[in-house]
């Protein structure tokens with residue numbers, strides 16, 4: 001998309017979707033938009049802008065296209081093993097329940113992985129997992145517990161598939177897998193724009209993985225401060241493998257190793 005068209009498209013998306021594209025690294029966004037305009041609007045940005053305003057379904061398709069939903073169950077297994085074996089037990093010690101937030105949950109694989117880990121620790125009951133994303137279609141699927149195609153659950157063991165999912169038959173897609181109610185009932189899915197909407201607070205654990213990589217450096221720093229405010233003192237932030245906190249971003253956090261950062265205790269409070 002050329003330099004003349006891009007600002008107009010960006011302003012229209014801000015107005016109609018409330019999404020500020022300036023917060024995102026531009027190269028990838030421009031490439032995605034250009035290929036979408038080429039495919040759906042014969043490469044003409046004016047057609048794109050007209051359809052954005054006239055067709056609600058088109059606007060929804062654009063929203064879904066702008067967000068990059070790649071995800072999987074237990075993405076980065078070593079980090080998830082650390083979460084299950086070290087981080088969660090420490091967070092849960094002396095506490096009746098866990099309050100967690102999967103921020104940028106995509107289609108739900110991340111909050112479900114957390115629910116499975118908690119169940120294996122015998123602590124799923126009483127846990128509450130907020131799962132949020134900007135992409136409405138992804139949020140709906142998360143709320144419905146899927147369903148997930150066989151290829152999407154292929155990374156789980158047979159035992160995990162049996163224990164945590166019910167099989168459904170579908171004509172086109174073969175067997176589909178939907179989370180069982182005891183998993184689904186612990187997860188609340190909501191639409192939330194991390195760049196604009198208010199956050200809840202008092203979380204023991206915030207998982208925000210492979211989302212901040214798309215944001216400009218200053219935007220990432222602001223978001224990290226906001227996540228810090230959303231965590232209780234001693235609460236833990238779990239980030240993506242390539243998103244290590246450096247310099248000023250580390251302020252107020254303690255490095256725990258791996259992809260984990262603990263919110264520093266307020267003076268006089270005990271560690272989790």
Ligand SMILES: C[S@@+](CC[C@H](N)C(=O)[O-])C[C@H]1O[C@@H](n2cnc3c(N)ncnc32)[C@H](O)[C@@H]1O
Nearest residue numbers: 067068070071104106134135193194209210211
């Ligand atoms: C690559 S996926 C990561 C999914 C999951 N966290 C993981 O690591 O597997 C990035 C997700 O961030 C979401 N996202 C992008 N911008 C967002 C925003 N401004 N607010 C909320 N979610 C956003 C996208 O919709 C997408 O589902």
